[in-house]
Every structure is written in structure tokens, then in C-alpha cells.
Amino acid sequence: MRVVRLVCAVFAVWLALLSLPAQAEYGDVVLNKRSEKEGVRPVVFQHWFHRIRFRCKVCHSELGFQMRAGSNDVLMADIIDGKFCGMCHNDRIAWGAAHCDLCHSGKPGLPSGIYGGDSTTGPGRW
Ligand code: HEC
Ligand code: HEC
Numbered sequence: 001m002r003v004v005r006l007v008c009a010v011f012a013v014w015l016a017l018l019s020l021p022a023q024a025e026y027g028d029v030v031l032n033k034r035s036e037k038e039g040v041r042p043v044v045f046q047h048w049f050h051r052i053r054f055r056c057k058v059c060h061s062e063l064g065f066q067m068r069a070g071s072n073d074v075l076m077a078d079i080i081d082g083k084f085c086g087m088c089h090n091d092r093i094a095w096g097a098a099h100c101d102l103c104h105s106g107k108p109g110l111p112s113g114i115y116g117g118d119s120t121t122g123p124g125r126w
């Protein structure tokens, strides 16, 4: 019995380890409406990382981010002005707009959209 339990435990740990990389990718949104056309890499926005820290309405109502991947037209000038990502990425709440590479971190050629199966069929879809 003990051996069986040990095998089960090892198997469970192995399964948990297997699923780790997938979770790290879960729900990343690529924003590439303008980036590559303007000569910078696509933006990777970790939706999950932000979701666990802030309420939905902070971004989707107060900041005006529409709940559909690829539907927002974001200009760097707006961010520096404190809109969209710039509401927080302003060197006060989080590191600021000068850290280009932290946001423009996508592989060249990635199209806009959500990666990792975080799409919903809820009110965000229309
Ligand atoms: C907090 C995240 C963030 C940081 C930091 C950031 N950007 Fe952006 N940037 C974005 C987002 C989001 C977009 C819109 C992406 C899209 O739709 O293609 C964007 C778009 C752009 C665009 C295309 C649109 C436009 O306004 O011309 C350029 C060029 C750009 N960024 C350059 C930069 C440079 C250079 C830096 C560093 C000085 C920088 N970005 C830092 C998030 C960021
Ligand atoms: C820190 C800001 C932020 C927070 C907090 C946030 N979101 Fe988002 N959300 C975004 C951005 C940015 C996008 C991508 C928009 C784009 O690609 O133009 C997005 C996209 C989405 C999408 C579209 C996904 C798709 O398949 O097209 C849905 C649905 C969504 N969010 C739901 C939520 C829900 C529900 C919450 C709260 C549990 C939440 N968001 C919290 C910023 C945020």
C-alpha cells in the first residue's frame, strides 16, 4: 500500500510540474495593431497577472479597454499621457513607459489576439 501511495504522490508532483509552463502562458494578450508597423516588437499583456491584482472594472470601465482582444487602438502618446497601460505604468503604481522591452516583448510576427484559451462566451463577446 505504501509503495502505491508513494507512486501516486510522485505521479501527482510530476503532473503538477507538467502543467506549470502552460499556466505561465495562460491568457496572454498580444497587442500588435500598430507596434510592428511602427518598428517595435508586439506587446504582450499578461491578462492573468493583472486580473489577480485589479478588478475588471478598473481597466474595462474606468480605463476604457474594450473586452475584446485586438479591439483597442492604443497609442504610445496616450500611454505616456497616463491613459490605458499608462494609468499604472507611470513609475508610481508600476514601472514606467521608459521600459520599452518589458511591454514590447513579443516575437516579431505575432498577430493580435488572446493566447492560452482565456476567451469567454460571456458579456465580452458581441
Ligand atoms: C506599459 C507598457 C508599454 C511600455 C513600457 C511601452 N509601450 Fe509602446 N505600446 C504599448 C501598447 C499597449 C501599444 C499598442 C500596441 C499595438 O496595438 O500595436 C504600444 C504601441 C507602441 C508603438 C506604436 C503606436 C504608436 O504610438 O506609434 C510604438 C512605436 C511604441 N509603442 C514604442 C514604444 C517605445 C519606444 C517605448 C519605450 C520608450 C514603449 N513603446 C514603451 C505599451 C507599452
Ligand atoms: C490591468 C487591466 C485589466 C484588468 C484588471 C482586466 N483586464 Fe481584461 N483585458 C485587458 C486588456 C488590455 C485586454 C486586451 C485588449 C486588446 O487586445 O485590445 C483585455 C481583454 C479582455 C477580454 C477579451 C478576451 C478575448 O478573448 O477577446 C475579456 C473577456 C476580458 N479582458 C475580461 C476581463 C475580466 C472578466 C476581468 C476581471 C476578472 C478583466 N478582464 C480584468 C485589461 C484588463
Ligand code: HEC
Pocket (backbone or CB within 6 Å): 043, 044, 045, 046, 049, 050, 053, 054, 058, 059, 063, 084, 085, 086, 087, 088, 089, 093, 094, 095, 102, 103
Ligand atoms: C491597473 C493598473 C495597471 C494597468 C492598467 C496595466 N498594468 Fe501592467 N502591471 C501593473 C502592476 C502593478 C504590475 C506589477 C509591477 C511590478 O511588479 O513592479 C504590472 C506588471 C506588468 C508587466 C510585467 C508582468 C510580469 O510577469 O512580471 C507587464 C509586461 C505589464 N504590466 C504590461 C502592461 C501592459 C502592456 C498594459 C496595457 C495593455 C498594462 N500592463 C496595464 C499594473 C497595471
